[in-house]
Amino acid sequence: MHPHMSDTPRAPAELDLGDSGVVRRIAEAIATLVPHNRELGIRLVECDGDSVTLALPYSPRLVGNPATGVLHGGAITTLLDGASGTAVFVALRAPIPVATLDLRIDYLRPATPGVEVHARARCTKVTKNVAFVRCEAYHPEQVDDLVAVASGTFVIFRGSSLGGRGKTP
Amino acid sequence: MHPHMSDTPRAPAELDLGDSGVVRRIAEAIATLVPHNRELGIRLVECDGDSVTLALPYSPRLVGNPATGVLHGGAITTLLDGASGTAVFVALRAPIPVATLDLRIDYLRPATPGVEVHARARCTKVTKNVAFVRCEAYHPEQVDDLVAVASGTFVIFRGSSLGGRGKTP
Amino acid sequence: MHPHMSDTPRAPAELDLGDSGVVRRIAEAIATLVPHNRELGIRLVECDGDSVTLALPYSPRLVGNPATGVLHGGAITTLLDGASGTAVFVALRAPIPVATLDLRIDYLRPATPGVEVHARARCTKVTKNVAFVRCEAYHPEQVDDLVAVASGTFVIFRGSSLGGRGKTP
């Protein structure tokens, strides 16, 4: 499993996470402090109580097929994973460490070259130890013609560290 | 679904793909001509008739958790997806366009910071229209302590283009 | 991949599948002519142009945990798979053979012992060769507290048989 930015001990625990402005600011920090998210240019678009939307701008560096200019599926997956992890954090309303346990991505169609991709994620269920997330990727001007959908499962480390994960704070 | 480098019309169809040296050279081209693979520093490690191994070098730019330095799951997924797509191409022994239909990744443990990750992929089944692939990610010095495993399904476009995928050659 | 009832050559091709009454009748036939669906007591609840709902009645024969009486996950998966395959058929509006390529099921909570489970499925995307389906299982009196969700990929055999699948009509 791979840990998410919410693992960082720097997230200010004293913030009132019930305040939606604060939730948004935290989500923004998560999206932008993760080095690989920043490297890809991922940014927060929107965050309400239920869901989080991140954006991945088009770049030639992210291309998977040089003949067509279509984005690499891996870049889209990085976006989907990032949005999903942020959605767990938003659902928990607290800086509790989480890690992606597994992720399934369906690639419904190639992303259109030159166009930004958005990913909107929402927790469908949170239990004591596990969160289930659903995430959809699309071009903002074609919200209904999905590029990819993901369903993921995340482990929540409430007050404890997972066996063998010594590197997690 | 997102198309793979084997979509490129530039792959020389007249090559004798039965020659393992050539298979290796083609696999190398696929791994390195894909812009986003190159951006991440992905390179071919090994290619035999059955399986393909790609490597992802560690880099601070690929980090998912700034507190621990652990790689972003998305970067590992890009590696897994790239290795899996290359394995389909190697199994087909011909430059036939393929696209990832879906991918499931299990993240078994965080990658060790500072250490390169390898991904070894193999087709478990190829039918007329679909290829199934299994891929494992690990540190080369700890081959048995897997970091992640993926199973993916790929569409093969034998002589035809998929409905609505006008951008594929 | 495992073929679905819509493989049967007995489906009357001359029916006007645009007629929603007929679509419903076909969906009902699919749900009830499949021997293992019938064995589990699966029946059609609803079918509109977009989605299909099947029901699995509770039975002690379907229990997975004798200590709690909770249904076996396999029985719920049979329901999810059956509803998903039926949704593909409804989306195609024609008796074209389809087969499940892969299925991912998230089990969000144990089903309540003694209570019927419903599964509602909808195609999220249909291309020439592949259909993507999303399906949700729940108790009819607790529609929002999902028991399980599934995402599946189906191959569509338009006018041709898949390589190596000689047994499909």
Next chain:
Amino acid sequence: MHPHMSDTPRAPAELDLGDSGVVRRIAEAIATLVPHNRELGIRLVECDGDSVTLALPYSPRLVGNPATGVLHGGAITTLLDGASGTAVFVALRAPIPVATLDLRIDYLRPATPGVEVHARARCTKVTKNVAFVRCEAYHPEQVDDLVAVASGTFVIFRGSSLGGRGKTP
């Protein structure tokens, strides 16, 4: 998530689970005491320290396609899920409650009508809270021509009950 037979409080905790004969007997109990497993005729074939093999005999009651006599994918999934859950229990060597969190099944080819299906499962990783399992289904006389493969994630309830799962012991 759906709980497994190992939830039953009747499993004798005092047994020496290190003894492979006992492990086998426990696995047999798990396979055969689950009502829906018994209903389908599922039985234990083999159990060593690492893996578990269950068998599903062919029966007209389990058919998914009446035109071809091919088994229902749901029946095969019930077998895969049962074998996977048993493998977790065997890996834990203790009657600790577990529940399937998610399962992905790739259906590689239709099962041959009239022929028994075997499923061999093995834990690839066990952490404090989660077990990852890989399972393969095949006809015993064609071990290499897989019918289906599954990868699943299971929650382990070590000494605690999961939030909202009041029915689990």
